[in-house]
Amino acid sequence: MTFTFQSKHDHHHCISDALDNAEKICAERGQRFTKIRKLVLELIWQSHRPIGAYQLLPEIKKAGFNSAPPTVYRAIEFLQELGLVHQISSLNAFIGCTHPGHQCSSCFLICGQCSLAVEVESDLLGSAIAKVSSEMGFKVEREHVEIVGKCPNCLKAEV
Amino acid sequence: MTFTFQSKHDHHHCISDALDNAEKICAERGQRFTKIRKLVLELIWQSHRPIGAYQLLPEIKKAGFNSAPPTVYRAIEFLQELGLVHQISSLNAFIGCTHPGHQCSSCFLICGQCSLAVEVESDLLGSAIAKVSSEMGFKVEREHVEIVGKCPNCLKAEV
């Protein structure tokens, strides 16, 4: 049921799933899922496109919160630490995690045209990284795998 | 002869190799390897650590060039387009390419402690990315694979 570039899907379901999941994970870890944190997560989940921190500020203001940068960065940091949000470094942007709690390696397929991004888990990828690292005597802590290209929708539209 | 976290190597050789290579690639492509471009490449190659654009500015000034940000960003952009330099997005930094001209997928192993970074080529990684992408109907254009962790030197020093 995860998003796979197919344009037809019930996105409200994506959002509510993400929020429910967050609620659960916060509870498990004894962390507070405050209004701002929830709002920021919801705003990040407004689409399957990575979104910049500053783009969230106006909406946060509309919702009646303080909308200075630290507000949104603090919420994002919190969400990242719980694995609910990922940073897409090459875009200076953030996206909701579609596999929260999973240990498996994942990568982001990011369309350079429409900006849609899909997170894909892959054991093959994980083992490739593990092999490369162990051969170098390197101990992996974090992985950032961002693949930029064209999504199937944009490829189809090209013809 | 590529750097692999082993601390003992003739780094002057790394630098001169990189500059020679750049010279050759520029010639092949009919591009001008100007003084600034050469200097910036040399400065980026001063170590095997990703370096920020602003860190280069003082050295550029010392060398008697204009040292406003556009100077260095333009040179970096040029070098990136020729595949001589890579951006490490997660650090907002740049590093010299150790496999210029190669088509193979590569990833960066970045030590979170000493900041040393090694670029490793891997067919296994390439095929994992190819598989994941093709399954999604996604056409790959660029890959950013950044693995953060601990290098063998820092692991050894830990005990």
Next chain:
DNA sequence: GATAAAAAGTTATAATATAACAATTATTAC
């Protein structure tokens, strides 16, 4: 309810990157 801890508000600023236009240098055509 008092106390301590956590979170959010607030102000200021740091760090990174680019836009826009002018001046210079190199290349090409004649």
Next chain:
DNA sequence: GTAATAATTGTTATATTATAACTTTTTATC
């Protein structure tokens, strides 16, 4: 060789992204 053209670099200003430091408010604990 010189004029015209293109490429590169200089320069000024500013946009974008992110964090530091301190205050106030809210929540949890005793």
